[in-house]
Amino acid sequence: MGLSVCTLVRNREGHLGQLVEGLRRSARQPDELIVVDMSDTPVTIDDAPFPIWIDRFETTGLPLAEARNRAAHIARQTHLVFLDVDCIPMSACLDRLDDTLAADDALLCADIRYLGPEDARGDWREADLLKTGTRHPVRDFPMSGTRRETNPGLFWSLAFAIRAGTFEALGGFDEGFRGYGAEDTDFGFRANAAGLPLVFVGGAIACHQHHESFDPPVQHLADIVANASLFYKRWGCWPMEGWLTSFADMGLVDWTGDRLGLLRMPTVDEIAASRLARSGDTQRNVRKDHGALAIVGKT
Known part of the structure; x- marks a missing residue:
């Protein structure tokens, strides 16, 4: 083999x-x-x-x-x-x-x-x-x-x-x-x-x-919204919940129950604020993919 x-x-x-x-x-x-x-x-x-x-x-x-x-x-x-x-x-x-x-x-x-x-x-x-x-x-x-x-x-x-x-x-x-x-x-x-x-x-x-990374990954906002919606339609639970919560807090998306909609794209300043500098907090960089987790049965 x-x-x-x-x-x-x-x-x-x-x-x-x-x-x-x-x-x-x-x-x-x-x-x-x-x-x-x-x-x-x-x-x-x-x-x-x-x-x-x-x-x-x-x-x-x-x-x-x-x-x-x-x-x-x-x-x-x-x-x-x-x-x-x-x-x-x-x-x-x-x-x-x-x-x-x-x-x-x-x-x-x-x-x-x-x-x-x-x-x-x-x-x-x-x-x-x-x-x-x-x-x-x-x-x-x-x-x-x-x-x-x-x-x-x-x-x-x-x-x-x-x-x-x-x-x-x-x-x-x-x-x-x-x-x-x-x-x-x-x-x-x-x-x-x-x-x-x-x-x-x-x-x-x-x-x-x-x-260099982004937390949340605002540079992929449109992809994440579309893909999260497809995932929810298939599995009945939301993936990337940490990132979706951050996007909602920033006013980028409307996320309520079983609805997720893109409200606007991030500004240049919001992208800059989300960037984790190469010399930045390593622990924060480790935590950034928490948004990718999905829990079976959680809606």
Whole structure:
């Protein structure tokens, strides 16, 4: 059984280089790396001891569902590991995910450690990243072994693994979710509905590289409103509740009960106020994806 690593990149070539470096140092290297490149200028990647396939995807925005499906379609191995481009896999990460997939047909999540602004900006040592990286405050990973997670709203696409045949049987990510937001939560819910276990894998650690972020992500407001509405129509509960609450507090959306409407786009000043500076609060940056959580049965 082979292992394909899939990643997407849009104008983050430096982050991509560190992801590839993590793969080079992995105890179990991938049989191939698939890169879907949505950058304004095509990326270049140094030689690696495994094949690298770059799929040039010229598009606007961030069509995440379509881009991940493109990567999975290109991949030729039986196990798929999806890593966001800002993730650096630690040496045991791929091995733990690959072994777990071999034993269990499940949807696997890797354990993320959030790095500070100055971490992994050049050469790095794994021990240093593990020492400084911050664990996620909500997602509870075991130190070793695996843990079954019963809330599909806690699936994250940041770093996950699945058998290629299972991904295909699920239909991949729903490309009806356009751009940014809720496509991964929908995937987690569909996997749960199909009876696929969600498993948190201890020891499968990837370190998330710090970058400029927005809290809430006002630059994706229109996508989030449209995708949240589609999700609610399908599942009867709202995804990204933290972000929707923030948008409502800002007067950007009307969100009442089962209704969500876009009132206006953010101003330049509101976008600037939502920006988390590269040298800003690391803990706040860790917390920002709380808005992506969805709880089964919560309306």
